[in-house]
Every structure is written in C-alpha cells, then in structure tokens.
Amino acid sequence: RKEVEQDPGPFNVPEGATVAFNCTYSNSASQSFFWYRQDCRKEPKLLMSVYSSGNEDGRFTAQLNRASQYISLLIRDSKLSDSATYLCVVGTTRTYKYIFGTGTRLKVLA
Amino acid sequence: GAVVSQHPSWVICKSGTSVKIECRSLDFQATTMFWYRQFPKQSLMLMATSNEGSKATYEQGVEKDKFLINHASLTLSTLTVTSAHPEDSSFYICSARSNEAFFGQGTRLTVV
Numbered sequence A: 001r002k003e004v005e006q007d008p009g010p011f012n013v014p015e016g017a018t019v020a021f022n023c024t025y026s027n028s029a030s031q032s033f034f035w036y037r038q039d040c041r042k043e044p045k046l047l048m049s050v051y052s053s054g055n056e057d058g059r060f061t062a063q064l065n066r067a068s069q070y071i072s073l074l075i076r077d078s079k080l081s082d083s084a085t086y087l088c089v090v091g092t093t094r095t096y097k098y099i100f101g102t103g104t105r106l107k108v109l110a
Numbered sequence B: 001g002a003v004v005s006q007h008p009s010w011v012i013c014k015s016g017t018s019v020k021i022e023c024r025s026l027d028f029q030a031t032t033m034f035w036y037r038q039f040p041k042q043s044l045m046l047m048a049t050s051n052e053g054s055k056a057t058y059e060q061g062v063e064k065d066k067f068l069i070n071h072a073s074l075t076l077s078t079l080t081v082t083s084a085h086p087e088d089s090s091f092y093i094c095s096a097r098s099n100e101a102f103f104g105q106g107t108r109l110t111v112v
Helices: none
Strands: A004-006 A011-014 A019-025 A032-038 A045-049 A055-057 A060-065 A070-075 A084-091 A098-100 A104-109 B004-007 B010-013 B019-025 B032-038 B045-051 B067-073 B076-081 B090-097 B101-103 B107-111
Touching (some): A032 A060, A032 A098, A045 A055, A045 A060, A098 B045, B004 B090, B010 B019, B019 B032, B032 B076, B045 B067, B045 B076, B076 B090
Parallel strands (some): B010 B107
Antiparallel strands (some): A032 A045, A032 A084, A055 A060, A084 A104, B004 B019, B019 B076, B032 B045, B032 B090, B067 B076, B090 B101, B090 B107
C-alpha cells in the first residue's frame, strides 16, 4: 500500500461546479498535511495547509479526518484557472520529509 | 515570502556526461533541503535529503554514487547526475523548508 494515495482522475467538471478530492495516508504518526497545486511542467505550490479543525480559504475548504486517515479538498464555484493537478502531501515532524500523493488532475470546462 | 531558486531550468546533455543542478534558498537559511524526481504522469518521489555540513541521506533505490549531493552552505545544495543516461531524463525539483516547503522551479533533464 502506498503511503499516500489519491485518485489520479482526471476530474472533468463544468465551470461553477463543486468538486471534492480525497487523499488517504497510511502512517498514523503523520502530523503535517497539505494540499499543493501543480501546473503542467511547473513546480508545486502550496495551496493550503490542513488543520485538525479544518480550514477554509475562499472557495477552497480542506479537512482532516485522523481516525480514518484521510484529508479532503473541496473546491466550490470552479474556475477555468483551477485546472491543475492537486497534490496531497503528508509529513512527519520526526523526519521532516514530505510524501507526495500521485496527484489528482482537475480540468474545469467552459 | 521565502523563495527557492533552482538552476538550470532545463538541460540537454549527451549520454555519459555529468550534469550539476543548483538549489538556493534566497531569503532564509536551510540546513535541510530535499531533492525530488518526477517522471511523466507520476508523483514527486523523494530521492534524498541534503544536510548542510554532513552526508546526504538517500532513499531506498537511489544510487548515491550516481546522484551526488553537496550541501556546502546554508543556502546552497547541488545535485550532480553523474554519467547520465536516457533513463535519467526526468524533472528534478529541490525543496527547502522554513515553516512550509518551498520548491525550486525544477530542472527538466533530457539525456540523449
């Protein structure tokens, strides 16, 4: 089993739609959780951190479920510019390493 | 915000030659940097952890003699792909952490 698993997609959604991605992780000692966005042939960029209490940034909402070991990302009112690959990232404080999921590809259609 | 600069952004080299990639943290000191590799349609895979002033820590399956890492200062880590072969063609990205991870722009290596 991979340490971090994501549905690779692609998710093709119309503009204005709401879309959700899930990501599961296997290491129960994981303490840091993030969503990164990666555009084609570019470096990943931090979209948002994921806190135990959940957090929201505009159209984006991230949640953490430690009991079931998954994190989620919800995008409301999708824009064409949201088309990208969304990477789930999990880290441990002990090793300071980040483990990346394979990414979920989103394509927002006009 | 913190910035990580990686150079070169792309390189084409002949099989058998060596290529050096630089990763610099521009406005913070990074005692630890990370090197990742990403093949097409695959996730970022951690290759090694670069530690300032000491030996790098390599992930399982990554040849330390092929991928030489030097972290001589708090702001610079280099990755040298020695005797590159076509199968080494990939996207290499470095990362450094302050309170979050910042990534270099990436280097697309093509070995012909």
